[in-house]
Structure formats: structure tokens, C-alpha cells
Amino acid sequence: MTKATETSADSAIIAQHIVRRFGDRTVLDDISLTVPRGELFGLLGPSGSGKTTLIKLITGIDRADAGNIQLFGEPMPQLKMLQTFGYMAQSDALYQELTGKENMAFYGSLYGLKGKVLADRMQSAASLVNLTDHLDKQTSAYSGGMKRRLSLAIALLHEPQLLVLDEPTVGIDPVLRKTIWNELRTLTEKGVTIIVTTHVMDEAEKCDRLGLIRDGKLIAVDTPVAIMVQAGVHTIEEAFISLGSERSEHS
Amino acid sequence: MRIRALVVRITRQFLRDKRTLALLFLAPLLILSLTKLVFDGNTVSPEIGLVGPTAALSEKLEEQQASITLFDSFDAADKALHDGDLDAIIQIVDGKPDITLEGSDPSVSRSTQLVLQKALQSGAQDLAPTVHYLYGGPDMASFDSFGPVLIGFFSFFFVFLLAGVSFLRERTSGTLERLLATPIRRSEIVLGYLAGFGIFTLIQASLIAWYSVQVLGMSMSGNIVNMLLINLLLSLTALTLGTLLSSFASSEFQIIQFIPIIIVPQAFFSGLFNLDAMNPVLQKLSYIMPLYYGADAMRGIMIRGEGIGDIQLDIYVLAGLSIIFALLNVVALKKHRRM
Numbered sequence: 001m002t003k004a005t006e007t008s009a010d011s012a013i014i015a016q017h018i019v020r021r022f023g024d025r026t027v028l029d030d031i032s033l034t035v036p037r038g039e040l041f042g043l044l045g046p047s048g049s050g051k052t053t054l055i056k057l058i059t060g061i062d063r064a065d066a067g068n069i070q071l072f073g074e075p076m077p078q079l080k081m082l083q084t085f086g087y088m089a090q091s092d093a094l095y096q097e098l099t100g101k102e103n104m105a106f107y108g109s110l111y112g113l114k115g116k117v118l119a120d121r122m123q124s125a126a127s128l129v130n131l132t133d134h135l136d137k138q139t140s141a142y143s144g145g146m147k148r149r150l151s152l153a154i155a156l157l158h159e160p161q162l163l164v165l166d167e168p169t170v171g172i173d174p175v176l177r178k179t180i181w182n183e184l185r186t187l188t189e190k191g192v193t194i195i196v197t198t199h200v201m202d203e204a205e206k207c208d209r210l211g212l213i214r215d216g217k218l219i220a221v222d223t224p225v226a227i228m229v230q231a232g233v234h235t236i237e238e239a240f241i242s243l244g245s246e247r248s249e250h251s
Numbered sequence: 252m253r254i255r256a257l258v259v260r261i262t263r264q265f266l267r268d269k270r271t272l273a274l275l276f277l278a279p280l281l282i283l284s285l286t287k288l289v290f291d292g293n294t295v296s297p298e299i300g301l302v303g304p305t306a307a308l309s310e311k312l313e314e315q316q317a318s319i320t321l322f323d324s325f326d327a328a329d330k331a332l333h334d335g336d337l338d339a340i341i342q343i344v345d346g347k348p349d350i351t352l353e354g355s356d357p358s359v360s361r362s363t364q365l366v367l368q369k370a371l372q373s374g375a376q377d378l379a380p381t382v383h384y385l386y387g388g389p390d391m392a393s394f395d396s397f398g399p400v401l402i403g404f405f406s407f408f409f410v411f412l413l414a415g416v417s418f419l420r421e422r423t424s425g426t427l428e429r430l431l432a433t434p435i436r437r438s439e440i441v442l443g444y445l446a447g448f449g450i451f452t453l454i455q456a457s458l459i460a461w462y463s464v465q466v467l468g469m470s471m472s473g474n475i476v477n478m479l480l481i482n483l484l485l486s487l488t489a490l491t492l493g494t495l496l497s498s499f500a501s502s503e504f505q506i507i508q509f510i511p512i513i514i515v516p517q518a519f520f521s522g523l524f525n526l527d528a529m530n531p532v533l534q535k536l537s538y539i540m541p542l543y544y545g546a547d548a549m550r551g552i553m554i555r556g557e558g559i560g561d562i563q564l565d566i567y568v569l570a571g572l573s574i575i576f577a578l579l580n581v582v583a584l585k586k587h588r589r590m
């Protein structure tokens with residue numbers, strides 16, 4: 001398990017002793033996590049365990065009740081750091097009245113893209129998620145998976161250093177999902193850091209490292225193989241179940 | 252740059268949404284036209300019953316466009332009055348005219364009295380006073396007097412509703428959160444909304460102004476540019492107030508709930524009704540209502556022909572309220588992102 005190594009400038013994300021409460025419910029309880037640059041990091045955990053909450057804290061959209069977070073060595077939250085990452089929320093944030101293209105152009109210009117650069121980026125992001133033929137349709141006429149893909153394309157638009165993806169492949173077919181994961185892998189090879197939440201176990205196995213969240217605590221952070229070895233099982237799914245129950249026996 | 256992106260987006264959304272466009276542009280015209288039809292219909296010609304030998308009076312009354320029915324006895328006339336066939340009865344008692352009014356509708360009573368007065372005066376050997384009007388004139392209908400208030404009211408009402416609902420949608424659809432994950436400043440969001448909606452409210456204001464003066468023929472003694480300015484300021488106040496209050500609503504229905512709380516009281520205090528009978532302390536409430544200033548200025552411009560100097564205070568107050576509400580909006584967005 002990697003302990004938060006305090007100052008490393010090579011780290012994309014450093015979170016230390018994060019606590020987040022809603023009312024008197026502690027949703028995240030003393031979470032510490034370091035993600036080095038260029039890593040594909042997966043967050044795994046049951047529904048309601050706090051994955052989305054943690055991701056929002058990392059981006060600075062939400063603020064922790066205790067603890068601190070650094071992105072690329074800069075303390076968060078900070079307005080200028082919002083330019084450094086591409087975000088894909090768990091629910092698609094699209095304007096129904098606008099076409100796919102207009103949605104992309106809108107978000108693109110918020111990140112300062114314009115003219116030919118914007119057009120080129122829209123083109124390549126759209127072809128990556130296989131949406132080129134549907135860009136002139138209003139998004140109200142999109143299927144669930146198409147909306148998901150458009151959201152992903154929007155997150156990729158400004159070629160960010162960090163990608164924060166909250167369940168990016170829900171509702172996307174296996175073939176396209178494979179293409180997307182290959183692309184994510186290519187991006188990390190170029191030095192892009194990716195943090196992704198998922199419920200899909202075969203996706204979890206493709207991550208460099210995994211963080212397992214349960215009941216607001218990070219119960220394990222390691223490579224998929226090491227996690228399986230540690231739990232003495234053969235699949236991530238079994239590891240998840242066994243590590244989770246082990247934890248509750250201790251407490 | 253980011254503000255422009257927001258303006259382009261809002262414009263596109265508006266243009267795609269034909270129903271909302273119609274609500275913004277056509278609904279005020281429809282309602283203004285209806286109000287005019289109701290209040291300005293034909294000049295009322297009262298039904299008057301005459302009892303006894305009153306030929307001279309009957310002639311005078313007919314000159315005033317009253318319709319006259321002659322009765323032999325007061326009882327017969329009285330029955331007609333009860334049946335609702337008459338608005339008034341005149342008989343001569345001791346050489347003086349004696350008038351009985353039906354009286355259940357004050358506005359009918361008033362116009363009947365006016366007709367009787369005119370007829371009786373002209374009968375009395377040219378002792379009738381000559382009447383002068385400072386504003387308006389004998390032809391000024393009640394619609395001319397409260398039309399300017401209504402124009403202000405509709406600009407305010409529809410923009411408030413639309414802005415409130417649009418901003419609420421932005422929040423409930425998750426796009427606000429996504430927007431706030433981009434490097435846009437909170438103030439840029441508010442300015443973008445102001446500019447994007449501003450374009451449409453300016454078109455709305457021009458359309459209403461043109462329609463009410465040119466088509467409905469409302470009296471307009473001032474400058475139409477001033478009228479547009481006031482209308483625009485009033486819309487901006489509605490826009491900023493609407494977006495501000497939308498952060499206290501969690502559904503479209505809750506936005507509708509603001510109508511009786513925010514909009515209707517303003518209608519009461521804006522001059523549609525005469526407040527002289529109200530407790531003077533309560534009357535002062537009107538000073539906190541944006542519509543009061545808008546209506547005051549609209550009336551000043553359209554009826555009294557006031558120039559920009561006379562409506563200065565109204566302009567300052569409306570502009571000030573818009574700025575305050577806009578700043579509060581920027582602060583309210585902190586609830587969603589603290590930087």
C-alpha cells in the first residue's frame with residue numbers, strides 16, 4: 001500500500017487525510033492517496049461508498065471538511081487548476097436543445113479553444129468515441145450511450161494533463177469500450193494521468209493501480225495483481241468481497 | 252471569450268425552443284390586446300328611463316349618446332330598473348331632476364352620472380364650465396392610464412419566469428456543476444446570462460413598445476427610446492432577481508410558487524390600483540418594489556411626456572437593483588463552487 005509521500009512534484013494527485021461529511025454522516029473518512037503522473041488509477045467500491053464524492057474533492061468542485069489536496073504540486077481548490085483536467089461527471093451534463101457539435105464547441109470555448117484548433121480537436125475527440133456521424137443531431141435525440149460518449153469527448157477536448165472520469169463506459173458496447181480503454185492507455189503513455197471510477201471488474205484489471213473504497217475508507221491501494229495475491233483469490237471481484245469483509249471484522 | 256460562448260449557447264437554446272420564444276414575444280402582446288379590448292371597448296351608452304314630460308331633457312340626453320326609454324309612471328320605470336333593463340331613472344320632482352341609479356357596477360354608475368351631468372349642465376343656460384386637462388384629455392381611456400404599468404409588468408413577469416426556470420434547469424440537469432468544473436469565473440456566468448438574456452429582453456421590450464404605441468394606439472407623449480431603456484432595465488432586474496431566487500427553488504413548480512409571493516404584490520403596489528385608501532405605512536412598501544419604479548417611469552414617459560431628467564431616480568434605482576441582484580448571484584454561486 002502506497003503511503004502518501006508528501007512533496008513529490010512527480011505526483012499528479014496528492015490527497016492527505018481527507019474527510020468529507022454530509023450532515024452528521026461521514027462519507028469519506030481520513031483518505032490519503034497519491035497518484036503519480038502518467039498512471040491509470042481506478043477507484044472501485046460499492047454504490048454509495050463515496051467514489052464520486054472523492055473525485056469531486058480532487059477536482060476542487062467540492063471542498064473537504066478536513067485534509068488537503070494537491071494537483072501537480074498546487075494546493076486545491078484553485079481556479080486556474082480547473083484548466084488542467086478534463087472532467088466527465090457521472091450524469092451527462094449536456095444541453096438537450098443543442099447538437100452534439102454545439103455542445104462540444106461550447107465547452108471547448110470555455111477551455112479557451114477556438115477557430116481551427118477547436119475544430120480539429122472536436123473532430124478527433126468525436127471520431128475517437130465514434131460520434132462523427134451524429135454531431136449535427138440535437139442531444140435530446142441521443143441514446144444513453146451516445147450521451148456518455150459525447151461527455152467523454154468533451155472531457156478529452158482540451159487535451160488535459162489529467163482526466164477525471166466518473167464511470168465513463170456505462171452504457172457503451174464492449175467493442176467501443178475496448179477502443180476507449182486502448183485510447184486511455186495511449187494517453188497515459190503520453191504522460192496523461194487518468195483517474196477513473198468503475199463497477200466493471202474487467203476494466204478494473206486494466207488499471208495500473210486500484211483503490212478500493214468501502215464505508216468511506218480506502219481499504220486497499222495496489223496493483224490489481226497484488227490486491228488479488230493479498231486477498232488470496234483469483235479475481236478482483238473476489239478480492240473486493242473478501243477485503244471488504246475482512247475490514248469489517250476488524251472494526 | 253467565455254462570456255461570448257455563454258451568450259452564443261443561450262441564443263441557440265432560445266432559437267431552438269419555439270414555444271418559449273412565443274411566450275416571451277407573443278404572450279405580452281396578446282394580453283395587452285385583450286386588456287385593451289376589455290377596458291376600451293365601445294364607450295358605454297347608458298340606458299336611461301325618463302318618467303313624465305321631459306322632452307327637452309330627452310333630447311339633451313340623446314345628444315350624449317344615452318339610449319332613452321320613456322315611462323308613464325315611476326313604478327313601471329322602477330320595475331325595469333330592477334329587471335336590469337335600465338342603468339338610471341330620471342323624473343322631475345318639484346321642478347328638479349331626481350335621479351335613481353342602478354348602482355351595482357360602480358364604473359357603469361360613474362359613466363352614467365357623467366352623461367347625466369353633461370346633459371343637465373348644457374340644459375342650464377350655458378352655465379356649463381369649460382373643462383381643461385393637464386394630461387390626457389376627454390378621450391383618454393382607462394387603458395391609456397394603466398397600459399404603461401401593464402407593459403412594465405409583462406416585461407418583468409415573463410423575464411422573471413424564464414430566467415428563473417432556465418437557471419434552475421442549469422442546476423438540476425447537472426450542467427451547472429459541469430460548467431463550474433471548467434475555468435469559468437462565477438462572475439462570467441452571471442454576465443453571460445445577463446448578456447444572453449439581455450438580447451432577447453431587448454427584442455421583447457422593443458416589440459412591446461412598438462405594438463402598444465403603433466398597433467394598440469396607446470397615448471405616447473414621451474420619447475420611445477426612454478421607454479425602451481426603462482423596459483430593458485426592468486427586464487434586467489427581473490432577470491437577476493429570477494436567477495437569484497431560482498437558487499432557492501428545487502423544481503419548476505417551486506419557481507411558479509414565487510409568482511404570488513414576488514410578482515402579484517408588486518402588481519398591487521405598482522399603480523394598477525389606487526393606493527390612497529391604504530394605510531400610509533403600508534403604502535411605503537412600494538418603495539422596495541422594482542415594478543413601482545418601472546411603472547412610475549413608464550407612466551411619466553407615456554402619459555406626461557417626461558424626459559430622461561424626470562425619470563432619473565427610477566433609472567438609478569432599477570440599475571442599482573440589477574447590480575445588487577447580479578452581485579448576489581455571483582455570491583450565491585459560491586454554494587456550488589467556492590472559488
Ligand SMILES: Nc1ncnc2c1ncn2[C@@H]1O[C@H](COP(=O)(O)OP(=O)(O)OP(=O)(O)O)[C@@H](O)[C@H]1O
Nearest residue numbers: 022023027045046047048049050051052053054090
Ligand atoms: N450532496 C450530498 N448531500 C448529502 N449526501 C450526499 C451528497 N452527495 C453524496 N452524498 C452521500 O454520500 C455517499 C457517497 O456518495 P457518492 O455519490 O460519492 O457514491 P458513489 O460511490 O459515487 O456511488 P455510485 O457508485 O452509486 O455512483 C452516499 O451515501 C450519498 O448519499
Ligand SMILES: [Mg+2]
Nearest residue numbers: 051052053090
Ligand atoms: Mg458515483
